[in-house]
Amino acid sequence: MQTVDLDAVPLRDLNARLHDPAQVGRIADWRVLHPKGRHNIAVGLDAPVTVRIDGHVGYYCAGMNQHATVEVSGHAGVGLAENMMSGRVVVHGNASQSAGATAHGGLLVIHGDAAARCAISLKGADIVVRGSVGPMSAFMAQAGRLLVCGDAGDGLGDSLYEAVLYVAGRVKGLGADCVEQPMEDADRASVAELLAAAGLDDVDPAGFRRYGSARELYTFKIENVGAY
Amino acid sequence: MSHDDTAPPRLDAVWGQRESHLFDRHTIHEIHRAAREGMYRIRGFGAKRRLPHFDDLVFLGASISRYPLEGYREKCDTTVTLGTRYARKPITLQTPVTIAGMSFGSLSGPAKEALGRGANEVGTSTTTGDGGMTDEERTHSKTLVYQVLPSRYGMNPRHLRMADAIEVVVGQGAKPGGGGMLLGQKISDRVAEMRTLPKGIDQRSACRHPDWTGPDDLAIKIQELREITDWEKPIYVKIGATRTYYDVMLCVKAGADVIVLDGMQGGTGATQDVFIEHVGIPTLPAVRQAVEALQELDMHRTVQLIVSGGIRTGADVAKALAMGADAVAIGSAALIALGDNHPSLADAYRRMGTVPGLFEDWQAGNDPAGITTQDPDQYTRLDPAVAGHRLANYLRVLTLETQTLARACGKSHVHNMEPEDLRALTVEAAAMAGVPLAGTDWIPGRM
Ligand SMILES: Cc1cc2nc3c(=O)[nH]c(=O)nc-3n(C[C@H](O)[C@H](O)[C@H](O)COP(=O)(O)O)c2cc1C
Numbered sequence: 189m190q191t192v193d194l195d196a197v198p199l200r201d202l203n204a205r206l207h208d209p210a211q212v213g214r215i216a217d218w219r220v221l222h223p224k225g226r227h228n229i230a231v232g233l234d235a236p237v238t239v240r241i242d243g244h245v246g247y248y249c250a251g252m253n254q255h256a257t258v259e260v261s262g263h264a265g266v267g268l269a270e271n272m273m274s275g276r277v278v279v280h281g282n283a284s285q286s287a288g289a290t291a292h293g294g295l296l297v298i299h300g301d302a303a304a305r306c307a308i309s310l311k312g313a314d315i316v317v318r319g320s321v322g323p324m325s326a327f328m329a330q331a332g333r334l335l336v337c338g339d340a341g342d343g344l345g346d347s348l349y350e351a352v353l354y355v356a357g358r359v360k361g362l363g364a365d366c367v368e369q370p371m372e373d374a375d376r377a378s379v380a381e382l383l384a385a386a387g388l389d390d391v392d393p394a395g396f397r398r399y400g401s402a403r404e405l406y407t408f409k410i411e412n413v414g415a416y
Numbered sequence: 417m418s419h420d421d422t423a424p425p426r427l428d429a430v431w432g433q434r435e436s437h438l439f440d441r442h443t444i445h446e447i448h449r450a451a452r453e454g455m456y457r458i459r460g461f462g463a464k465r466r467l468p469h470f471d472d473l474v475f476l477g478a479s480i481s482r483y484p485l486e487g488y489r490e491k492c493d494t495t496v497t498l499g500t501r502y503a504r505k506p507i508t509l510q511t512p513v514t515i516a517g518m519s520f521g522s523l524s525g526p527a528k529e530a531l532g533r534g535a536n537e538v539g540t541s542t543t544t545g546d547g548g549m550t551d552e553e554r555t556h557s558k559t560l561v562y563q564v565l566p567s568r569y570g571m572n573p574r575h576l577r578m579a580d581a582i583e584v585v586v587g588q589g590a591k592p593g594g595g596g597m598l599l600g601q602k603i604s605d606r607v608a609e610m611r612t613l614p615k616g617i618d619q620r621s622a623c624r625h626p627d628w629t630g631p632d633d634l635a636i637k638i639q640e641l642r643e644i645t646d647w648e649k650p651i652y653v654k655i656g657a658t659r660t661y662y663d664v665m666l667c668v669k670a671g672a673d674v675i676v677l678d679g680m681q682g683g684t685g686a687t688q689d690v691f692i693e694h695v696g697i698p699t700l701p702a703v704r705q706a707v708e709a710l711q712e713l714d715m716h717r718t719v720q721l722i723v724s725g726g727i728r729t730g731a732d733v734a735k736a737l738a739m740g741a742d743a744v745a746i747g748s749a750a751l752i753a754l755g756d757n758h759p760s761l762a763d764a765y766r767r768m769g770t771v772p773g774l775f776e777d778w779q780a781g782n783d784p785a786g787i788t789t790q791d792p793d794q795y796t797r798l799d800p801a802v803a804g805h806r807l808a809n810y811l812r813v814l815t816l817e818t819q820t821l822a823r824a825c826g827k828s829h830v831h832n833m834e835p836e837d838l839r840a841l842t843v844e845a846a847a848m849a850g851v852p853l854a855g856t857d858w859i860p861g862r863m
Contacts, residue, residue: 203643227636232573232644248627248640252573267627271571286627290568292612308626309568311612328622330612350614406617407600408455 190215195222199229206230206256212237225265230258233275250277253294269296272313285322288315291332297386304341307334310351316386326353327363335382337391345399353399354379356391365405369398457689458597460778460788462590462681462726462748467698469681469726470735472845473838474854478826485823492819493829496743498720499581499650499673502642506650506673507559507580509743510539511815512830513733516678516724516745517563517583517654519545521598521607522685522778523751524795525552526803527787530754532556533804538811543583543745546596546621548610549575556800561652564641567596567621569611573644581674582641583652584634586625586663589682589725592656592696596621597686601781604790631666638671652676657702657725658695664709668719676745677706679725683748685788686779699725699736701848707740708850716740717831730817737818738825738833739849746814751778753810754803755785 190211192202202220205211212235220241223229227246230239233256241249244262253272263281272291279287282300289305291313298306301319310329320338327343329351339357346363353366354375362368379393435441449457478484485492499506515531522545523531529552535542541559544550548570554560562579564571576582587593598607598619608615628637638651653667654676667675679699684692703723710716723736724745736744755761759772764784770777778788786798822830825837839854840846846853847860 200643200647204646207646228640228643231640232576234573247633247636251640252576252644254573266633270627271568271573273573289626290571292572305626309622311568327626347620349612349617406614408618 189217189219191219191221193221194224194226194229199226202229203231206233206235206237206239209235223260223262227265230256233258236275244281253277263300264298268298269294269313272296282319288313288334291315295385301338307332307351310334314382314385316382316388318386318388318391320357323360324363326351326366329353333378333382335379335386335396337388345401347405348399348401350401352378354382354396355399356395356397359397359399362399365402366399367402369400371396371398458599458686458779459689459692459776460683460685460687461692461776462683463693464776465693467681468700468842468844468848469698470700470732472700472842473735473840473849473851475734475738475821475825475837476839477824482826484826485828487820487823490823491828492823494815494819496720496831498652498722498743500720501673501718502647502671503581503650503673504646504648505580507541509541509559511811512737512741512743512818513727513811513814514540514561514722514743514745515542515750516682516747517543517545517561517585518685518747518751519547519596519598520550520553521545521547521602521611521790522788524786524789524798525550526795526798526800527751527754528553529556529800530798530803530807531750532558532560533800534750534753534807534811535559537805537808538815540811541580544575544579546585546598547607548572549578550610554578556804563654565596565621566623566625567611568626569613569621576641577645579649581650581652582645583654583676584637584641584672585654586634587654587656587658587678588684589656589678589680589696589699590684591687591691592658592680593623594687594691594695595623597779599686599779599781602779602788602790607790631670634666634670650674652722654678656680656682656695657697657699660697660702660705661709664706664721665713668710668713668715672719674720674722674742675706675710676722676724677702677741678745679703679723681726682724683751684778698848699723700845703736703739703741704848704850710740717742730814730819731821733814733818734821734830734833735838737822737830738837739835739851742831749810750807751787753807754787755798755806756783756787758785761785 218239223243225246231251234254236255238257246265248267250258250269257276260279264279264283266284268287269277270289272294274294278297283302285303287302288296290309292311296315299318302321304322306321306325308327310332312331323341324343326345330349335354340359342361343363345366542557543561561581565585600616650673652674653672657679680696720742723741761784783789786795838851
């Protein structure tokens, strides 16, 4: 276990060490102290290490993560795990806007709530939110799954492509081209799998509804002008 | 004698009629087309109407008060270094002409390869686009700039690390405030997979970045890209020309190494015609405003400026540099050098209802030159080695022309040309470029 205190070590050194094949090859467990809302902590990791951050983080924590597990004990700022490719990012508090934006792969777990635009332009990753998500979540989401145990704000799944959304609570409103779809066996299996992967064994997998794209806006048609 | 309805009207009758400036034949055709199709026009190419441009400027050249340099004998340096502000590994180009970002998707694989080959031959860079990095371009471009766009199609940290520089795209001159477009005909299996989209859909990209808005966020985004790449790579920010003075200041504040400024003439693969022709300001005034902002912040030449939008000749390059740009980028001209709109394709163009010189349907995916298409029958007609060499020749001509003009002004480096070397031919150009109207000391708006 390697401990790095951000009150004593510049952020640039922390990230450089986490990118250094020699160091991450040798040390599998890292702990970061006093993050104090700093931006860009543990970005661009590309090794199967575990980084535990004690406290709150600012923008883009674990951005573009590959292979690593990053765990934040506090809250996270804008763009948490943006464009993640693989690995696992877990936040015990809440996450600000655009959590998991454009993420291509891996699993993002938010134990609190996520603000607006969670899973925006999602490109294949799985996102599990224990609480609720804000408005315009999964905007233009292309692939991957978003599972929300609480409620979803207005405009859920606006201009959705092929991503699939599961929500247990109330959906304030659906965005353009997003519709409720029947839960099939495969969906029930998906929900159970996501909950298990996130370690949420206290959530009832039975209560989720599925939302997906009606695919009406996939081609430019003048009849759709009201939706644009 | 019976009246013949099919006979052409007599000339004196036609001459007696007057074409409306307001409702010219193109306008009338567009109204008919809209009435028939119920859809706005989406097309490629850049603004087609006449706009104030570098043509409205001339160089003074040297005579008694300044002396010129000998052509070919006295050196006129053309090297440009980009990214000196923060990057650990700035890039150096042998010519001040770079290849602008054009996506694989809008362009074919062989076209991207040809751009790389041409750029390599003369020691300049190419740029990815709204569709990610392909092997063709990474393999064939020695210096490759990787775009980070609102859509983030194919965005991949591995590619970020493989790039020589990173360009955060905020906007494009053809459509400041608009997102990318790629019509279904061009979403082949490969393009769909790279963009994580269903095949054949009409793709609408986002116009705002998904995880930042405004200059304060942009500063953090730039820091993130630097942290991910260990502060190695120059970071560019590309903007369409609008509120250029302020945008350039905000780019500097946000920590850009290089600013790419694209004027309203800038080409596009696919954009609404109404956007192309009516949004943004021309390249000419934008360059002046950008340079003023950089000078105001004491950042001119520290943060480098790349200008694009309607660069065709060495004269355009030289004038942009004299106004204070560090380099230029070309899009449309590069495609033309590869063979777009070539007279040898006249028959194919005629079958498509157009003629060489007017073809603008780069959005449609049907391109006899094999450049703006994803159809294997078409793109296999483009030989990347031959087309790349044509581009290299063209880039050499641009460089030589630029040097010729610089030497005529007595300058041993193309960056030594200055606004003082320029005069304007029109009052508009004088006001926009901030150089005196030829034969006067008058810069409208200055006194
Ligand atoms: C076919 C084509 C595709 C383009 N794709 C992109 C793109 O993906 N990203 C981008 O920032 N600009 C794109 N552009 C704009 C160019 O980068 C550049 O700004 C413009 O072509 C410069 O103007 P010029 O064509 O007059 O040289 C594209 C332009 C063309 C012609």
